[in-house]
Amino acid sequence: MQKGKKRSWAEPFKIKMVEPLKMTTREYRQKCAEEAGYNTFLLKSADVYIDLLTDSGTSAMSDRQWAGIMLGDEAYAGSRNFYNLEDAVRKFYSYKYIVPTHQGRGAEHILSTIMIKKDDYVPGNMYFTTTRLHQELAGGHFIDVIIDEAHDPNSEHPFKGNVDFDKLEDLRKKVGADKIPYVCIATCVNMAGGQPISMANLKKLREWSKEHNVPIIHDATRVAENAYFIKVREDEYKDKSIAEIVYEICSLTDGCTMSAKKDPMVNIGGFLAVNDKEIFDKARNMVVIYEGLHTYGGMAGRDMEALAIGIEESVQYDHIRARVGQVEYLGQKLLDEGIPIVMPTGGHAVFLNAREFLPHIDQDQFPAQALAAEIYIESGVRSMERGNVSKGRNPETGENYRPALELVRLTLPRRVYTQAHMDVTAEGIIDVYEKRENIKGLKFVYEPEYLRFFQARFEKIG
Ligand SMILES: *Cc1c(COP(=O)(O)O)cnc(C)c1O
Numbered sequence: 001m002q003k004g005k006k007r008s009w010a011e012p013f014k015i016k017m018v019e020p021l022k023m024t025t026r027e028y029r030q031k032c033a034e035e036a037g038y039n040t041f042l043l044k045s046a047d048v049y050i051d052l053l054t055d056s057g058t059s060a061m062s063d064r065q066w067a068g069i070m071l072g073d074e075a076y077a078g079s080r081n082f083y084n085l086e087d088a089v090r091k092f093y094s095y096k097y098i099v100p101t102h103q104g105r106g107a108e109h110i111l112s113t114i115m116i117k118k119d120d121y122v123p124g125n126m127y128f129t130t131t132r133l134h135q136e137l138a139g140g141h142f143i144d145v146i147i148d149e150a151h152d153p154n155s156e157h158p159f160k161g162n163v164d165f166d167k168l169e170d171l172r173k174k175v176g177a178d179k180i181p182y183v184c185i186a187t188c189v190n191m192a193g194g195q196p197i198s199m200a201n202l203k204k205l206r207e208w209s210k211e212h213n214v215p216i217i218h219d220a221t222r223v224a225e226n227a228y229f230i231k232v233r234e235d236e237y238k239d240k241s242i243a244e245i246v247y248e249i250c251s252l253t254d255g256c257t258m259s260a261k262k263d264p265m266v267n268i269g270g271f272l273a274v275n276d277k278e279i280f281d282k283a284r285n286m287v288v289i290y291e292g293l294h295t296y297g298g299m300a301g302r303d304m305e306a307l308a309i310g311i312e313e314s315v316q317y318d319h320i321r322a323r324v325g326q327v328e329y330l331g332q333k334l335l336d337e338g339i340p341i342v343m344p345t346g347g348h349a350v351f352l353n354a355r356e357f358l359p360h361i362d363q364d365q366f367p368a369q370a371l372a373a374e375i376y377i378e379s380g381v382r383s384m385e386r387g388n389v390s391k392g393r394n395p396e397t398g399e400n401y402r403p404a405l406e407l408v409r410l411t412l413p414r415r416v417y418t419q420a421h422m423d424v425t426a427e428g429i430i431d432v433y434e435k436r437e438n439i440k441g442l443k444f445v446y447e448p449e450y451l452r453f454f455q456a457r458f459e460k461i462g
Contacts, residue, residue: 009325012318013415016063021049029377037457038373038442040382049380050421052410055348057103057261057268059414062313065265065306072302081304082295085271088308092243092315093220093250095273097280099287102298104221104259105130106291107272111217111257112138114282115181123171124184125161126150126191129390129451131184131219131257140181143171150192151404153342153353158233160195161188161226163205177212187249188222188229191386193407194327194346196229199237199248206252215276218253221262224314225347228324243315255279262348264310265414269299323347323414326422330410333426339433342407349411352429354387358439363388363402365441365461371432372408374439379428383410390453 024032024047036042040053051058061069073079082100089098101107108131116122118139124131125146132142145167149155163185172180183205188194209216227245230237237245250256255274260266274280284294291298299307313319324347331345340356354368361367368387376382387406394401410425432439442458 011415011418012322013062022046023049024380026377029380033373033377037445038369038460039453039456039458040372040376040384041454042457043376043382048376048382050417050425051382052349052412052425053382053384055262055411055413056259057266058416059261059265059267060416061265061267061306061310062415064313065309068305068309069302071305072300073305074301076296077293078295079301079304081301081308084308085304088311089271089273092246092311093223093256093273094247095250095255096275097277097284098271098273099280099283099294100297100299100304101270101272101287101291103261103268103270104219104257105134105270106298107257107259107270108134109137109290110283110286111255111272112140113286114279115217116140117181119179120181121171121175121179122182122184123168123180125163125186125197126189128186128190128219129453131186133451135184143167145171145183146189146192150189150195153193153340153351153356153405153407156343158196158229158344159198159201160192161186161197162201163197165204165208168208172212177214180212180214182215182217182254183209184217184219185253186219186221187226188347190222190348191405192346193342193351193405194222194225194348195344196226196233196347199230199234199245202249202252209254215254216252218250218256219258220250220256221259222347223249224263224320225324227315228320229347241315242317242320246315260307260310263314264307265314266303266307266310269303269307271297319415323412326417326419327412329419330412330422330426333422334429337426337430337433339429342405349409351386351405352383352408352410353406354408355406357408357433358436360437361439361441363406364400365443366458367441368406368408369458370439370442370460373442374432375408375429378432379425381410381425381428383408385409385453389456392452 032047112134116138120140123143123145147164149157150160260269331350340353342351358367368385391401391403441461446457448455
């Protein structure tokens with residue numbers, strides 16, 4: 001290559017089947033937003049142009065995965081696809097025993113019920129909505145032990161998913177290790193903006209875990225994305241493959257819950273995997289009550305086959321580099337225009353900092369919720385709120401939590417959109433930014449009791 005000559009980059013796949021998108025007008029979208037109570041979760045997908053609501057179950061399966069769908073063995077018991085899935089989990093994630101579930105929260109429910117006793121404390125590197133709720137429903141209290149930088153949208157720490165050992169030790173000294181059933185560690189922490197934990201930090205946690213006899217449960221939903229960041233940011237891993245790094249991360253933990261709708265690129269599915277036979281036996285018994293027989297959990301045989309293949313594809317370097325690279329590309333476009341985003345960009349999403357984007361809206365008038373609605377109206381791009389609405393109310397005081405991070409998440413499905421879609425998305429957001437002073441806050445007209453962000457309805461204030 002000639003010095004200084006630019007070489008373009010393109011997606012490492014070609015398109016074999018297309019899904020046409022509906023183009024809509026601003027007036028039409030304004031009406032849709034009102035009907036949806038300014039909640040992007042309540043929009044009809046057919047009214048959305050570029051759907052960046054979530055990367056959950058929205059990725060494009062490969063031709064190999066679709067071929068796997070045709071190999072579904074829909075036997076009630078002992079489906080061959082289960083054994084293929086079990087092999088993939090052992091080979092790529094190291095865990096010995098696996099219990100399939102309908103999706104990640106099914107695994108969280110079973111694990112929390114088995115491991116947590118009333119008034120236990122579950123430390124974690126930031127909460128996740130369903131994970132924390134299952135911990136609380138099982139009688140536990142979630143304690144955030146992530147480093148402070150994770151709560152600072154302007155900190156450029158390379159591993160904002162790291163555990164703060166002072167916070168962890170404070171908890172242990174206060175309540176005792178007996179009251180800590182496990183430490184819950186997410187890779188590429190969703191709520192922190194898809195930010196990774198370093199291998200060094202995880203190794204240190206392993207030492208702590210052995211010393212105090214407290215297991216580590218891994219939320220492995222985005223482990224491959226985390227492995228990519230370790231490869232490019234932790235020097236001693238630069239020559240290791242993504243597969244090797246993923247395997248090492250998992251080996252440092254005692255089990256995992258997995259939402260297969262993320263990293264492994266299937267539309268539905270999940271599992272619980274552990275190394276402890278006793279926990280496995282309990283989980284295998286419980287899964288028949290809530291999900292299905294232990295060789296399918298909540299999944300069809302064909303879905304387990306697509307998942308087994310997706311796990312293997314998720315650790316391919318070209319794939320994961322393109323995946324994380326697309327997030328970086330969108331983030332850079334916004335940064336170039338001075339739009340406030342969480343830095344560095346994470347593995348699965350670009351997060352707009354709604355506090356800085358809309359400084360004139362008080363947090364109890366839900367700036368991130370209002371911004372997500374406005375972006376949809378302006379551009380047809382669907383994003384979601386991750387802030388005061390998602391965090392909910394403190395059950396003791398009844399007040400909104402008013403979290404430090406008030407964000408709008410633009411989440412990229414894997415292998416679905418092209419770089420041109422990213423350009424259009426960025427342009428729409430830039431237009432909203434130019435008109436930001438006119439955006440108004442929102443108030444609830446309907447507030448559900450659990451996970452309120454999914455179904456809440458709002459109206460504009462003033
Ligand atoms: C999506 C997700 C879950 C829950 O999984 P579901 O498949 O949606 O039930 C748990 N943890 C993290 C980090 C997630 O992103």
